Amino acid sequence: MWRVLNSENILVTVLSKARSVLKKYPLCDHCLGRLFARLGVGLGNDTRGFSIKTMLQLVIHHEKSTSTDQNEIRELAVNAGEPFITMYRIISGETVCRKPCYICNNKLSREYFQSIAEKAYRILKDWSIERFLVGVTLPREIRLRELEVLQITGFEWAESIKNEVKREVGKIIRDKYGLIPDFDNPEAVVIIDFDKDNLDIQPSPIYIEGVYWKKARMISQTDWINNNVSKCPLSLESFLNENLREVFGSEKIFIHASGREDVDVRMIGSGRPVVIEAYRPSKRRFDLNDINNRLNTDIVEFKLTSIVKRSRVVYLKTTSGSRRKTYKALIYSSKELSNNDMVKLEEFYKTNNVVKQWTPTRVLYRRRDTLRIRKVFEVKTKLLSSNVFEAIIKCDGGLYVKELIHGDNGRTQPSFSEIIGAVLIPLELDVISVE
Ligand SMILES: [Zn+2]
Incomplete structure (x- = not known):
C-alpha cells in the first residue's frame, strides 16, 4: 500500500529512515539512494543518496547546537562517508575513514558502469547486435544483504541492485554507443556477472x-x-x-x-x-x-x-x-488387379473414413505401442499395369500411409490390402501437399 504523505512528511520519513539505516550499515551513495529510488525522476541513485546524506547533515548540524553528542556524527562519518567526514573533522579535529559499503563493497560507481558498458558494447558489436537487453547475475550474499538493509527502510520506494546495474549500463550503451534497448524482442542479452565482472552474451536465435x-x-x-x-x-x-x-x-x-x-x-x-x-x-x-x-x-x-x-x-x-496431407503412392499387388478393384477402393473411403493404427512394427523398437485413430478423406486411383497402381491419398496428418496400404499384419485396419484382398507393397511414396 502506498501511504499518502504530504511533502513535509515525506522529507521527515526519508531522513529518519536514512538516519536509522546509516547508524547500522555503511552504505555508499548508490546503495543509500537506491532505497529511495522511486522518489524523484531522472536522477542517478548516487545523486539521490548524496542529496539525502547532505540533507541529513543539515538536520544533524542544526541539532548539534542543542546537543554535545559527537558519537552519532562519528558513526555517520564512518558509515556514510561525506559529507559527514568533513563535518566530523571540523567539529572534533579527527579524520576518520569510511567503511566499505555493506551491500556492494564500494563496487558501484559511475566509472564501474562506464567500464562495464564499454566492454558490453564491444561484445555486442562483435556479434553485430543493434537491439539489446542487459541482464545481471548476482551472488546470493549480496541479494541477502540488500534484503537485510531493506528490513529497516521498507520496500516502498526501493529498487534492486540488479535493476540499477541493468538500467545504468543500458543507458550508457544507448546514449554513448547508439544501440537500442529492446525489452520485447532483443537480438541479444548481455549478461553481467556482478561477482566476477565477466560478461557473457546470449544472442537470440x-x-x-x-x-x-x-x-x-x-x-x-x-x-x-x-x-x-x-x-x-x-x-x-x-x-x-x-x-x-x-x-x-x-x-x-x-x-x-x-x-x-x-x-x-x-x-x-x-x-x-x-x-x-x-x-x-x-x-x-x-x-x-x-x-x-x-x-x-x-x-x-x-x-x-x-x-x-x-x-x-x-x-x-x-x-x-491436424494438418491434412496428400500423398501419392505407387503400389505393387501380388494378384492381378482389375478396374473393379480400383473402384472398390475409392468407394470404400467415401463411407468408411476412420482408420485404427497400432504403432507400426517398423518403429516399435523406439515408440510405445499405442492405438492411433486417423481419417482418410479421399482416395483416387489409376491402374498403371496389371500389378501396379497409383493412389492419391488425402488424409489426416500423422497417419502412417505405408501401413494404410499393406495393413502391417492387421495392426492397421482397414487397409488397402484388406479391401482389395491382396498383398500390397508400397513401392514409392511422395508427399504432395501439407495444408
Ligand atoms: Zn554500495
Missing part, C-alpha cells in the same frame, strides 16, 4: 519460416545417427548447416518442420512448412534471396520467406497433427 521440398529419396529430416553411425547419407539438417552456418556465423542451424515424411518418401508439390533456426548467430544482416539461392539444388530445395518469432515453431509443431 534467428527464426525464418518457409517451405521445403525433398526431390529425392533417402534423405532424413534431421541427422539420423545410431551408435555413432550415420544411418542416412544426407539430412536436411546437415544440408542447412553446410550451406547456412557461415551466412549467420552460427554454431548450428536447426530445422523445425510441421511433421516429417519417412526417409524414403519425397516431399514434392506444395512443399512442407518449416522454420529454420540459426542458433547463436554472430551475423544478423542477410539477404533472403541469397539464402534461397544457396538452398536450391536438384535434390533439396528451401524457399524461406519471412523472419518470425519462436512462437511460430510451437505453432508448426502443435498443428502438424
Whole structure:
C-alpha cells in the first residue's frame, strides 16, 4: 500500500529512515539512494543518496547546537562517508575513514558502469547486435544483504541492485554507443556477472519460416545417427548447416518442420512448412534471396520467406497433427488387379473414413505401442499395369500411409490390402501437399 504523505512528511520519513539505516550499515551513495529510488525522476541513485546524506547533515548540524553528542556524527562519518567526514573533522579535529559499503563493497560507481558498458558494447558489436537487453547475475550474499538493509527502510520506494546495474549500463550503451534497448524482442542479452565482472552474451536465435521440398529419396529430416553411425547419407539438417552456418556465423542451424515424411518418401508439390533456426548467430544482416539461392539444388530445395518469432515453431509443431496431407503412392499387388478393384477402393473411403493404427512394427523398437485413430478423406486411383497402381491419398496428418496400404499384419485396419484382398507393397511414396 502506498501511504499518502504530504511533502513535509515525506522529507521527515526519508531522513529518519536514512538516519536509522546509516547508524547500522555503511552504505555508499548508490546503495543509500537506491532505497529511495522511486522518489524523484531522472536522477542517478548516487545523486539521490548524496542529496539525502547532505540533507541529513543539515538536520544533524542544526541539532548539534542543542546537543554535545559527537558519537552519532562519528558513526555517520564512518558509515556514510561525506559529507559527514568533513563535518566530523571540523567539529572534533579527527579524520576518520569510511567503511566499505555493506551491500556492494564500494563496487558501484559511475566509472564501474562506464567500464562495464564499454566492454558490453564491444561484445555486442562483435556479434553485430543493434537491439539489446542487459541482464545481471548476482551472488546470493549480496541479494541477502540488500534484503537485510531493506528490513529497516521498507520496500516502498526501493529498487534492486540488479535493476540499477541493468538500467545504468543500458543507458550508457544507448546514449554513448547508439544501440537500442529492446525489452520485447532483443537480438541479444548481455549478461553481467556482478561477482566476477565477466560478461557473457546470449544472442537470440534467428527464426525464418518457409517451405521445403525433398526431390529425392533417402534423405532424413534431421541427422539420423545410431551408435555413432550415420544411418542416412544426407539430412536436411546437415544440408542447412553446410550451406547456412557461415551466412549467420552460427554454431548450428536447426530445422523445425510441421511433421516429417519417412526417409524414403519425397516431399514434392506444395512443399512442407518449416522454420529454420540459426542458433547463436554472430551475423544478423542477410539477404533472403541469397539464402534461397544457396538452398536450391536438384535434390533439396528451401524457399524461406519471412523472419518470425519462436512462437511460430510451437505453432508448426502443435498443428502438424491436424494438418491434412496428400500423398501419392505407387503400389505393387501380388494378384492381378482389375478396374473393379480400383473402384472398390475409392468407394470404400467415401463411407468408411476412420482408420485404427497400432504403432507400426517398423518403429516399435523406439515408440510405445499405442492405438492411433486417423481419417482418410479421399482416395483416387489409376491402374498403371496389371500389378501396379497409383493412389492419391488425402488424409489426416500423422497417419502412417505405408501401413494404410499393406495393413502391417492387421495392426492397421482397414487397409488397402484388406479391401482389395491382396498383398500390397508400397513401392514409392511422395508427399504432395501439407495444408
Ligand atoms: Zn554500495
